[in-house]
Amino acid sequence: MAFKLSLLIVASFQIVTIHSVQFVIQNNIPGPIEVGIQGNAGHPHLHNGGFPLNPGQEITIDAPNEWAGRFWAKTWCVNGHCQTGDCGGRVECAGAGGVPPVTLVEITLRGAGNQDFYDVSLVDGFNVLASITPENGQGKCESVWCSFNLNQGCPNDLKKIGGNGNDVVGCYSSCLKYNTDQFCCRGTFNNPQTCKPENMPQPNSAGYFKHFCPRYYSYAYDDPTSTFTCLANRYRISFH
Numbered sequence: 001m002a003f004k005l006s007l008l009i010v011a012s013f014q015i016v017t018i019h020s021v022q023f024v025i026q027n028n029i030p031g032p033i034e035v036g037i038q039g040n041a042g043h044p045h046l047h048n049g050g051f052p053l054n055p056g057q058e059i060t061i062d063a064p065n066e067w068a069g070r071f072w073a074k075t076w077c078v079n080g081h082c083q084t085g086d087c088g089g090r091v092e093c094a095g096a097g098g099v100p101p102v103t104l105v106e107i108t109l110r111g112a113g114n115q116d117f118y119d120v121s122l123v124d125g126f127n128v129l130a131s132i133t134p135e136n137g138q139g140k141c142e143s144v145w146c147s148f149n150l151n152q153g154c155p156n157d158l159k160k161i162g163g164n165g166n167d168v169v170g171c172y173s174s175c176l177k178y179n180t181d182q183f184c185c186r187g188t189f190n191n192p193q194t195c196k197p198e199n200m201p202q203p204n205s206a207g208y209f210k211h212f213c214p215r216y217y218s219y220a221y222d223d224p225t226s227t228f229t230c231l232a233n234r235y236r237i238s239f240h
Contacts, residue, residue: 020062020064020065020233021062021063021064021065021067021109021232021233021234021235022060022061022062022063022233022234022235023046023060023061023062023063023071023234023235023236023237024058024059024060024234024235024236024237025053025058025059025060025061025071025237025238025239026053026057026058026236026237026238026239027053027054027055027056027057027058027073027238027239028055028056028238028239028240029055029073029075029128029239029240030055031055031075032052032053032054032055032077033052033053033073033074033075033077033128033239034050034051034052034053034073034074034077034080034082034085034091035050035051035052035053035059035071035072035073035074035239036049036050036071036072036073036074036085036087036093036097036098037049037050037069037070037071037093038069038070038093038095038096038097038098039067039068039069039095040068040069040070040108043064043067043068043069044064044067045069045093045094045095046061046062046063046067046069047061047092048092048093048094049087049092049093049094049095049096050074050087050090050091050092050093051091051092052077052091063109064109065109065110066109066110067107067109068107068108068109068111069106069107070097070104070105070106070107070121071104071105071130071237072085072098072102072103072104072105072127072130073085073102073103073127073128073130073239074086074087074098074102075127075128075169076162076163076169083160083162083163083169083170084098084099084101084102084127084128084160084169084170085098085099085102085127086098086099087099098124100124100125100170100172100173100176101124101125101126101127101160101170101171101172101173101176102124102125102126102127102170103120103121103122103124103125103126103127103128103129103130104120104121104122104123104124105118105119105120105121105130105132105237106118106119106120106121106217107119107132107235110231114231115139115229115230115231116134116137116229116230116231116232117227117228117229118132118134118144118227118228118229118230118235119144119216119217119226119227119228120132120144120145120146120215120216120217120226121216121217122150122173122205122209122213122216122217122218123173123175123217123218123219123220124173124176125158125160125170125171125172125173125176125205126150126151126154126170126171126209127151127160127169127170127171128239128240129145129146129147129148129149129150129239129240130237130238130239130240131143131144131145131146131236131237131238131240132144132235132236132237132238133145133235133236133238134230134232134234134235135232135234135235135236136232136233136234137230137231137232137233138230138231138232139229139230139231140228140229140230141228141230141231141232142228142230144215144216144226144228145215146212146213146215146216148212148213150171150208150209150212150213151168151169151170151171152168153208153212154168154171154208155171155203155205155208157177158171158172158173158174158177158205159171159172160172171205172205173205173206173209173219174200174204174205174206175205175219177205182199182200182201183200183201183204183206184220185219185220185221190220191221192221195219195220195221196221197210197218197219205218205219206218206219206222210222214226
């Protein structure tokens with residue numbers, strides 16, 4: 001009996017420690033969205049990769065202690081098909097990523113130095129504002145946010161126009177739009193000295209994104225100002 005009780009205690013402890021980090025995900029957008037979730041290679045796709053979220057609604061999900069992956073908002077959705085962030089016309093992405101342009105909230109839990117690494121990335125373009133805030137964490141634990149809707153001033157050749165032919169629903173990154181070494185920081189531009197917005201043809205998304213949303217990760221090698229660290233068991237992610 002004592003042996004069985006010990007096994008039960010160990011099993012209970014494992015259940016607690018395996019799912020020890022919470023993500024509180026909020027929809028502060030006036031309309032409904034679908035949340036997409038994709039685990040990195042070797043990590044599960046939480047909540048089978050997505051769920052709908054009404055305006056003002058929030059949901060809390062658990063993640064394994066060393067999980068790594070991304071969250072995004074799919075917008076202008078009808079019957080699972082979304083104008084931004086779509087993952088194959090389904091609510092639960094089940095491992096599929098979001099079609100750009102899409103704002104990504106990225107996090108690696110318990111990485112190097114037992115720190116969590118997180119950012120809001122525009123490398124795949126922009127569709128909605130997003131923020132991530134650690135709660136009761138240890139370390140610097142800064143919030144990542146922006147208050148400027150980048151769709152408003154998106155350069156004309158980077159705009160994604162919605163199905164009605166008028167509204168700008170997203171802003172492509174220059175790398176995705178043109179796929180050149182200079183915009184994508186490949187080849188001779190694959191280092192922090194040459195991969196800079198000022199070295200790219202104008203206008204470019206990296207310079208535009210960085211000017212209005214300096215805390216967002218806007219191009220390759222943007223780590224010094226846009227990758228943040230903390231150690232927390234709870235993160236609040238908001239789309240707005």
